[in-house]
Amino acid sequence: MKLNNKVILITGAAGEIGMATVKSFLNEGAKVMMADWNISVLSEYSKDLPGEHDFIQADVSSEDDNLEMVRATLARFGRIDVFVANAGVEGKIGPIDECSLQDFQRVMSINVNGVWLGLKAVLPAMKAHGGSIIITSSGAGVQGSPNMMSYNTSKHAAIGLMRCAAKEFAPFNIRVNTVNPGPLDTRMMRSIEEGYAPGNAAFFKSQLEQVTPMGRYGRADEITGMMVFLASDDASYCTGGTYMVDGGNSC
Numbered sequence: 001m002k003l004n005n006k007v008i009l010i011t012g013a014a015g016e017i018g019m020a021t022v023k024s025f026l027n028e029g030a031k032v033m034m035a036d037w038n039i040s041v042l043s044e045y046s047k048d049l050p051g052e053h054d055f056i057q058a059d060v061s062s063e064d065d066n067l068e069m070v071r072a073t074l075a076r077f078g079r080i081d082v083f084v085a086n087a088g089v090e091g092k093i094g095p096i097d098e099c100s101l102q103d104f105q106r107v108m109s110i111n112v113n114g115v116w117l118g119l120k121a122v123l124p125a126m127k128a129h130g131g132s133i134i135i136t137s138s139g140a141g142v143q144g145s146p147n148m149m150s151y152n153t154s155k156h157a158a159i160g161l162m163r164c165a166a167k168e169f170a171p172f173n174i175r176v177n178t179v180n181p182g183p184l185d186t187r188m189m190r191s192i193e194e195g196y197a198p199g200n201a202a203f204f205k206s207q208l209e210q211v212t213p214m215g216r217y218g219r220a221d222e223i224t225g226m227m228v229f230l231a232s233d234d235a236s237y238c239t240g241g242t243y244m245v246d247g248g249n250s251c
Helices: 016-027 039-046 063-077 101-111 113-126 149-172 187-196 201-211 224-231
Strands: 007-011 031-036 053-057 082-085 131-136 174-181 242-245
Touching (some): 016 224, 031 063, 039 053, 082 113, 101 113, 101 149, 131 224, 149 174, 174 224, 187 201
Parallel strands (some): 031 053
16 A cells, blocks of 8 residues: 555546546555546546545636645645646647647646646645655657647646756655656547548557557556556655656657
């Protein structure tokens, strides 16, 4: 039970990575507050989960919602030991000069502003006792990709936020790291495949699998081991790191 009685707040809990991570946290003895805009998915998913958990509707691009999800977690569980800033969107696929300002701002508001506002909201609750903050970045956060400027920029920015926070929060014994998944069998990748190859997404997937050293997409539940490690005391001297879980794509 690596996370016995640790209180964890996770955003983007209704997505595949979020749901798989929540289940792993609970199986390791944590108490979990799930936050997501899609409250209906959280409500249904929570029915079969083990352990102590709760959920709240939250738009991470809203400062008020970030503050409220922290307040709700403290009211329910009394403290926050781990914050997982996992919420994110992929945006539209297309060349830089065809990207609309509206789409760019939407991606940045969730993937960057959402992380920053979450850090601001949770820090006062964690300063007294320390803990761990985990930001979900991406393989796209360490290398460029054509036609995904908004997403790539946001995931690079998430790593920049992490590195600043790791240095600022270290005196409070708060560790800050990113987990960087590669291509996964998730809704987001289905959207990206279709964006790159409309009507021929399966071919695009096969091409991407061929250039992945491990020869396949990952699964959402293959990300959770890294999440558990960074949330646990096993990672007590790990901060400021980008932890790749990408089948070798960043080699």
